[in-house]
Amino acid sequence: MAKKVALLQGNTACALGAVYAGCTFFGGYPITPSTEVAEVMSEELPKVGGKFIQMEDEIAAMASVIGASLTGAKTLTATSGPGVSLKQELIGYACIAETPCVIINVMRGGPSTGMPTGPGQSDVMQARWGTHGDHAAIAVAPASCQEIFSETVRAFNLAEKYRMPVQVLYDEIVGHMRERIEFPEPGELEVIDRAAPTCSPEDYKPYDAKSDTDVPPLAAFGSEYRFHVTGLNKAADGFPTTKASLVDFEERRQIAKVECPEARADIESNEEYLCDDADVIILAYGSTSRSARYAVNELRAEGIKAGLFRPITLWPFPEKRVAELGKQVKAIVLPEMNLGQMIFEVERIVKNDCKLAGVHRVDGEPINPGQIIDQVKEVI
Amino acid sequence: MAYDYEKSIRPGKLPHIWCPGCGHGIVMKGLIRAMDTCGLEKNNTAIVSGIGCASRLPGYMDFCTLHTAHGRAAAFATGVKMAKPEMNVIVCGGDGDGTAIGGNHFIHACRRNIDMTYVLLNNHIYGMTGGQFSPCTPTGAKASTTPYGNPDPIFDISKLAIGAGATFVARTTAFHATQIDKLIAEGIKHKGMSVIEVVDDCPTTYGRRNKFRSVVDMMKVLKDTAVPVAAASKMTAEQLEGKILTGVLYQEDKPEYCAQYKQVIARAQG
């Protein structure tokens, strides 16, 4: 049987991906250029018995999503840079309380209101370090409408598996672009559901980690399990503690659960295009990677051995592979629609192993292949 | 036999953190009796709070409890209730938490008329941070950030709730202990957003700055300034000067939010 296909906007693909992943609750607030995600969710969720609520502000939207998640629902909110700035308080809450949820950030420029209808990639560091305090972060960056669908599904899987907020970052270009989408059949993409506790309700502790990288199961409010949730540093039983050893263990575990080698191998996802023999790598993510791929083809036609390395998972950053590539190639060129964010992460990793040059734009226009080609030629 | 509060409290959690004479414990006892009266099941009841002294209340209660971020309790609670409407949802917190940083969430929860019971402990001050003035600190009063007297007018929480659309609004004081559980129980039974404002005392950070000699003095003021609504209707404006009205201040039957959304689902599913 032929697959169902449609011509869809990225934001629509995102909402349909969320429903595919089993999302049953959306709490949102309107903001350009993400609003279509909310609009489609308001239409689709009640059809499957799910709940859509438009809250009074971005913070409330994030709060509703965490509250709903604690009842066992898979939950989503969608916003853009300024909205994420507002949500940061409660993204931190979801981190420390280890509550799964997915946050869509359809990136625009900034700071502040900036250019709401123009694309940007200025929230890469916000996704990593936006909320205060030490914490892990998972963020993925799809580059096409099809990939928005599948990465949204994967974001839900990662949120449920690692019990934390996961951010999906794509810019206005991919969000508003229309492309052909093939809908996966049910069961075709992996869908991970939240692990249920196996102990008796009397013995249940919401943060009862078996190791320093463990993700303990989260019970649902309204089940036979009863527990306490707080944003304070807490012990295994969920109640506040100021005991140094317990605080230290929990703080480190909540980072290690994402950054230990096993978790990184599971979470990281990269695309490599003609990297094997490359002398120069264009490292690009999101819509910019589309210009980068074009540039690679043009450069190859001219006899320059260029390759594209595209992190699909932005956080945790693919440190190991980027370090290897840094040793292999003469130069890395990194185009991004900001004045330098990921490039500093790459600089930290490759050090002086190869040359590193950026292509940056913050004028609301996409980076075109010609700009990337020029920079590559200049560097090599 | 004396009333058994401890069946509702998590083992080993008492004594609580509240200061000597703080009325929050009196309100918590009232809440326990009210929940008991209404037969709320532990596994099917969420108690949600924000940040502050009053927001520490859920930690003691042997229910599904959620101690959120400053001001955000009503918004978290809305998520819980929407996702699982069969759960009973109680929100509790203080005046600064609920009407300053959380003011927007408070009024919109009222506007939606979502079925939850918000117990707002109004002790006129930010206690946990050491006594800064709140939107409910009386004009002229001293707080750590109003050393020359408070220039701000106050929020009347109950009027705010009524104006915003809550369909059950009541007020009492920490002195009127038996009224606390009666009003909270009525609020729980009411289908829609109920707000029960309990005017409370903070001897540590409010009382000592505002010439109250003791906790008992503060309790006497609560006793003397409270006027039941029925009695107030026979009093002149002059007689009511400086008084607080107690009892059920407003009640109305209106469509409840989750019930409304159930109809949305029915329409979507054709």
Next chain:
Amino acid sequence: MSAKAEIEIIERYCKGCAICAEFCPTKVLEMDAFVVKVANADACIACNQCELRCPDFAIKVHKL
């Protein structure tokens, strides 16, 4: 006059605020340094006011 109730004080919980003693209509309770004590047990009329107003869960009134 005989007591209508037996008042149990949980001293460990009492923070000595004195609300109970002050508002007891028959002056059954008294403050003893930082905790309350039953000073006049026979006068208790089992009104339960002390228990209701104890913020610290430190008083139990057992009706006889």
